[in-house]
Amino acid sequence: MNDARSRILGKVRAAMGRDTTPTPADVRAARIGALGDSAPQRPVWDESDLERFCRCIEDAAGTWVSVPTLAQVGPAVADYLVERNAGDTVHRAPDPRLDQVAWPEHVAVEHATDGRQALAGVSCAEAGVAETGSLALLSGPDNPATLAFLPDYHIVVLGAADVVPWFEDVWQRMRERTGFPPRSFNFITGPSRTADVEQTLQLGAHGPRSLHVILVENMP
Missing domain, CATH: 3.40.50.10420 (NagB/RpiA/CoA transferase-like)
Known part of the structure; x- marks a missing residue:
C-alpha cells in the first residue's frame, strides 16, 4: 500500500474511531449484522x-x-x-x-x-x-x-x-x-x-x- 493511500485510509479509520484495519472476517460479520436475519423486503401484488x-x-x-x-x-x-x-x-x-x-x-x-x-x-x-x-x-x-x-x-x-x-x-x-x-x-x-x-x-x-x-x- 502506498503512503498516500495509507494516510487517507488512516484518516477514515480515525474518523470512525478505529485504530486498526478490519480483517476480512470483521468485514463479513459487519455485513451480516447490517442485513439481519429477516428476509429482504419484496414487492407484493394481488394478481397472479x-x-x-x-x-x-x-x-x-x-x-x-x-x-x-x-x-x-x-x-x-x-x-x-x-x-x-x-x-x-x-x-x-x-x-x-x-x-x-x-x-x-x-x-x-x-x-x-x-x-x-x-x-x-x-x-x-x-x-x-x-x-x-x-x-x-x-x-x-x-x-x-x-x-x-x-x-x-x-x-x-x-x-x-x-x-x-x-x-x-x-x-x-x-x-x-x-x-x-x-x-x-x-x-x-x-x-x-x-x-x-x-x-x-x-x-x-x-x-x-x-x-x-x-x-x-x-x-x-
Whole structure:
C-alpha cells in the first residue's frame, strides 16, 4: 500500500474511531449484522405471478402472446412478422426445444449461430420475473447471446411455468442447473431504449427495437 493511500485510509479509520484495519472476517460479520436475519423486503401484488409478468412486459413497451404448445409457436411468430412488417425470415437459436415448433411454409427459418444477419431472431428464455417483467437468458451454443441483442426484432419463447415471482427465485433455480453459471447471463426487460437526447424516448437505440414474448402453456 502506498503512503498516500495509507494516510487517507488512516484518516477514515480515525474518523470512525478505529485504530486498526478490519480483517476480512470483521468485514463479513459487519455485513451480516447490517442485513439481519429477516428476509429482504419484496414487492407484493394481488394478481397472479403470470398476470403481473404480462402486465410488466407491456409497461416496458414489450408485447406477448400465449400459445398452448411449442407447435403453435411458428404461427405466432408468423403473425408477429406480419404485424411488424418484419419480412418472412427468422433466425432461430439452435435450442433443441425449438425443434418441436411447426413453422409455416411461407416462413423461412435459418439456424443462427449469432445474430449478425438476423432482422428477426427467436431464442428461448430460462425464466421470467413477475416482479419486473424481465427475462433471464443464458448464453451458450443453444442460445447465443448475440441473437438477443443484434436483431431488430427479438422474439423470446418462454414456458408459462417458468415465470417466478422475484429475482432471487431465478438464482435459486439456476444454481440447481448443471453447468451453471454460463459464460454470460442476461436479464432483459423490454426492448432497447434511450432518452439521452432531449429526454425523448427512442426504442432500439442499443439493441432490438421490439421485444415479443411467446408464452407456452405446456412447455416440455
